[in-house]
Amino acid sequence: MNDYINLHDVNLFYGTNQALKDVKLQAAKHEITAFIGPSGCGKSTLLRCLNRMNDLIPNVKITGEISVAGESLYGANTDVESLRKNIGMVFQAPNPFMMSIYDNIAFGPRRFGVKSKAILDEIVEKSLRAAVLWDEVKDQLKKSGLSLSGGQQQRLCIARALSVEPDVLLMDEATASLDPISTMKIEELVQQLKKDYTIVMVTHNMQQAARVSDKTCFFLNGEVIESAPTKTLFNNPEDKRTEDYITGRFG
């Protein structure tokens, strides 16, 4: 399943401004795919195509084919809510809801009709354990999610994304606002999560891409310049521009 996530000739326009140009890309199941590239080159835009978050922005036009597990995301009868449930997202800045830690996690399952307290308890514990946060918060589940530290908040957001049992996890510079220790914890966590999830992450930090990802895609001005197994891309880049970028000659 090397084309678990498959993008073919994807173009995206914000009004008249073209942010993605003929993007072709594959990502394999249970692998970590990293997007790197200078800022403004369309990494977040592409990531947001994968859970249709761009639908929320007016005047966005998308052409081309995007599918996950063989199912087209922009098909006529795609149910956007179910799609977003299956493709979770973690954002650059931690954004826990203004509610208790417990309710933050229970929010998603409740939206999809889970009412039983016993089942919710189970989901909350399982999700927090998966995000390696359980031991730190198990005695304060009633406390506000906003009372946690930045790194804990981000793991709470990861737990929240996992609560609805997605297949894919999208992470948009999820460690950009965190200190090095929290960043390390999340990188370790991501390594563990790939057993159960397919992960696509945007990072502006090349070392991070090199450390955690299996495959890396280099973006420039809305185009995917090169995408290859991470080791290959960093050690033997094919394109001159990739080489310039990873050796720090620009960007």
Next chain:
Amino acid sequence: MQNLKDFKASKLAKIFNQFFMVSMWVLGIITVFFVLLLLFLILKDGLPYVTWDFVIGLPSEIDAGGGIGPMLLNSFYVTILSLLVSIPISLGAGIYLAEYAPDNKLTSTIRVCVEGLSSVPSIVFGLIGIALFVEYFQIGLTIIGASLSLAMLNLPLLTRVSEESIRAVPHSYREGSYALGATKLQTIFKVVIPVAMRGLITGLSLVAGRAFGESAVIILAGGVNASAEMWDFSLFSPGGTLAVHLWYVQSEAIVPDAKEIAHKSAAVLLFVVLAINLLFRIPLWWMERKMK
């Protein structure tokens, strides 16, 4: 080029800084002093003489010793009714303007109108009340007429406050919710409104306090009299409130103790408005504590 090390922090900037700080302090103290003085002047002639009999007693037309019971009751009744009508409408309008309205000419026109309406003098809403309830529906000067006219007065400000509080909620909350597969409706009611609650409650307390003390609308649409009995909850009883009564005894009444009644009424009015403001702080304080 000059060496940056030779530059010294400007003395003048420091002096200006100090001067500004001291001025702000002085202005702040003066403002607080005047507010407290005002409160003291109003309360000192009234509050010590307010008795329970006065608060729930019936007013008197000729003899001394009349109470304010029915008017005070009307004040609460009319305020609450007006809020019951205006809160759902303006919350709905605020949600629409903040979350749904497309950015076009029509919605910006609506926004300008709402803004304009919130600075229309309240007496104009009283005139609308007369035209509607007294002349068109011919129900006379009633509680229901006063409440609905007051509701119209509340609408623009409440709508603005709702729109602004909802708009002020950072976009990241909405994204978090959508990304979990929540619908727009779920996002608004479960995620956005709880965050906006602080602003909503603060705005509501301002509007409630103003509605409680409103007189122009009530005089025109509710009249200057209240029911002749206590605990009369009929919607079609006369709609005079305490604020109106205050004006009435001060300027029209022939009772010998009109002055004292006015003083005591003012004290009660002020007391209740302050109490309303404090009351609205309780949920805020409680939310704050829960968020710690």
